[in-house]
Amino acid sequence: xxxxxxxxxxxxxxxxxxxxxxxxxxxxxxxxxxxxxxxxxxxxxxxxxxxxxxxxxxxxxxxxxxxxxxxxxxxxxxxxxxxxxxxxxxxxxxxxxxxxxxxxxxxxxxxxxxxxxxxxxxxxxxxxxxxxxxxxxxxxxxxxxxxxxxxxxxxxxxxxxxxxxxxxxxxxxxxxxxxxxxxxxxxxxxxxxxxxxxxxxxxxxxxxxxxxxxxxxxxxxxxxxxxxxxxxxxxxxxxxxxxxxxxxxxxxxxxxxxxxxxxxxxxxxxxxxxxxxxxxxxxxxxxxxxxxxxxxxxxxxxxxxxxxxxxxxxxxxxxxxxxxxxxxxxxxxxxxxxxxxxxxxxxxxxxxxxxxxxxxxxxxxxxxxxxxxxxxxxxxxxxxxxxxx
Numbered sequence: 001x002x003x004x005x006x007x008x009x010x011x012x013x014x015x016x017x018x019x020x021x022x023x024x025x026x027x028x029x030x031x032x033x034x035x036x037x038x039x040x041x042x043x044x045x046x047x048x049x050x051x052x053x054x055x056x057x058x059x060x061x062x063x064x065x066x067x068x069x070x071x072x073x074x075x076x077x078x079x080x081x082x083x084x085x086x087x088x089x090x091x092x093x094x095x096x097x098x099x100x101x102x103x104x105x106x107x108x109x110x111x112x113x114x115x116x117x118x119x120x121x122x123x124x125x126x127x128x129x130x131x132x133x134x135x136x137x138x139x140x141x142x143x144x145x146x147x148x149x150x151x152x153x154x155x156x157x158x159x160x161x162x163x164x165x166x167x168x169x170x171x172x173x174x175x176x177x178x179x180x181x182x183x184x185x186x187x188x189x190x191x192x193x194x195x196x197x198x199x200x201x202x203x204x205x206x207x208x209x210x211x212x213x214x215x216x217x218x219x220x221x222x223x224x225x226x227x228x229x230x231x232x233x234x235x236x237x238x239x240x241x242x243x244x245x246x247x248x249x250x251x252x253x254x255x256x257x258x259x260x261x262x263x264x265x266x267x268x269x270x271x272x273x274x275x276x277x278x279x280x281x282x283x284x285x286x287x288x289x290x291x292x293x294x295x296x297x298x299x300x301x302x303x304x305x306x307x308x309x310x311x312x313x314x315x316x317x318x319x320x321x322x323x324x325x326x327x328x329x330x331x332x333x334x335x336x337x338x339x340x341x342x343x344x345x346x347x348x349x350x351x352x353x354x355x356x357x358x359x360x361x362x363x364x365x366x367x368x369x370x371x372x373x374x375x376x377x378x379x380x381x382x383x384x385x386x387x388x389x
Contacts, residue, residue: 001054001374003321004047007314011040011264014307018263025269035265039361043264046367053371058378064140064340067372071137072148075155078130082119082158089117090161117161128167129358131159132350133365135171139178140343166357170350177346181339243297243357245279246288250296252276254304254312261308268294299355299363319352322373329380337380344373 015022015036025032056062081103088097107120121127135155142152159167175182252274253262262270271294279285288294296302304312326341326348333341351369 001047001051003314003318004050004370007311007318008040008043008047010311010314011043011307014260014311015040015263017260018266022263022266025266027269030268032263032266032269035268036263039265042361046361046364049364049367050371050374053368054374054378057372057375058382061379062375064343064372064376068137068141068343071134072141072151075134075138076151078119078121078127078134079151079154079158082117082161083154085117085119086157086161089115116163117158119158124162124164125166125357127158127162128164128170129354129363129365131167132170132174132354133347133369135174136178136343136346136350139174139346140339143178143181144339166354170353173353174346174350177349178342181342241279241282242284245276245282245285246271246294246296247298247301248276248279249274250298250301250305254301254308257305257308259308259310261304261306261311264306267296267302267305296359297357299359299361302359318370319348322348322370325377326373329377332384333380340376344376348373 022032022036025035081100084096084103085100087093088095088100103120116124118124118127121130138148138152138155141147142149156171159171249271250267253267253270256274268288272289275285275289296305300312300315303315323345326344330338330341347369351365354363354365
């Protein structure tokens with residue numbers, strides 16, 4: 001919690017150091033002071049959210065198990081709507097598409113995205129951010145209790161049909177973090193027959209549907225490999241160029257203002273002078289230069305640009321300290337607590353990875369994750385201190 005407050009204090013100090021530039025910054029829709037205070041408000045609200053969540057977890061003795069149950073309810077809602085969307089757009093059953101459009105109209109502003117699904121989120125990449133938060137809880141419950149097998153499979157199906165690069169990479173990383181736990185579960189005697197049966201069934205289904213499997217693997221491979229496509233010959237390459245180009249723009253800005261940065265929320269007023277030449281031709285960047293919304297597409301690059309190296313180090317230290325404390329806690333943790341630590345580490349990996357794709361402090365999963373980790377660790381410390389007494 002102290003590091004979060006230090007981060008807020010540094011944002012205030014950076015603002016004071018850049019007050020003249022902030023005061024004079026403006027474009028057709030925003031002014032520097034408004035952007036600065038708006039960002040400061042978002043950070044403040046986020047810190048209060050961390051404090052609220054951690055306090056409730058400690059005071060109400062809320063367990064990871066209980067949190068997982070609530071998260072799974074949300075996954076069920078997303079999967080339900082996602083299956084309806086798949087039936088409408090992918091399978092082509094029109095009545096399902098009409099039902100999905102009705103649901104989307106009630107919950108978000110994007111009723112239809114050709115060729116990709118987004119369930120209850122505004123767009124597929126946002127569903128990826130939700131997945132980074134929800135997937136570890138579902139995987140934890142599946143491995144611990146053997147529950148929600150069908151839900152897990154359907155969740156993976158909705159993930160596949162988003163064709164979101166962010167989602168694919170995050171799920172892969174989180175699965176790797178959970179691999180030791182998965183391996184231990186598989187090697188237990190009661191799961192070996194089930195695992196062998198599932199492998200045999202998967203191979204049999206794959207052998208009898210080689211064309212479908214080939215198409216699916218090709219789609220996943222192309223989606224992930226498009227991250228490095230900067231040829232301007234496809235939607236993916238345009239997106240890759242814009243995202244990496246704007247992050248490099250932020251890095252160039254940070255290098256020019258290494259200590260204080262340019263001030264919180266001021267990237268959109270200063271980015272035009274730092275755009276790399278190799279991004280020429282990117283529609284999104286050209287649109288931003290003409291007055292459109294300029295996004296960094298990366299939280300760490302943005303913090304470096306706006307708060308300098310000090311702000312970035314403080315932010316990264318929050319994540320590093322969370323990992324260090326959880327890893328150290330394993331020494332005196334019970335078997336159940338060790339499983340919960342694996343879940344929390346998996347959660348950190350996924351949400352942290354999203355910071356390379358999203359640059360907004362409105363990404364609530366960040367603050368919620370910090371709150372859950374802080375609450376869990378405070379409960380753990382209380383138990384350890386009670387034993388030592």
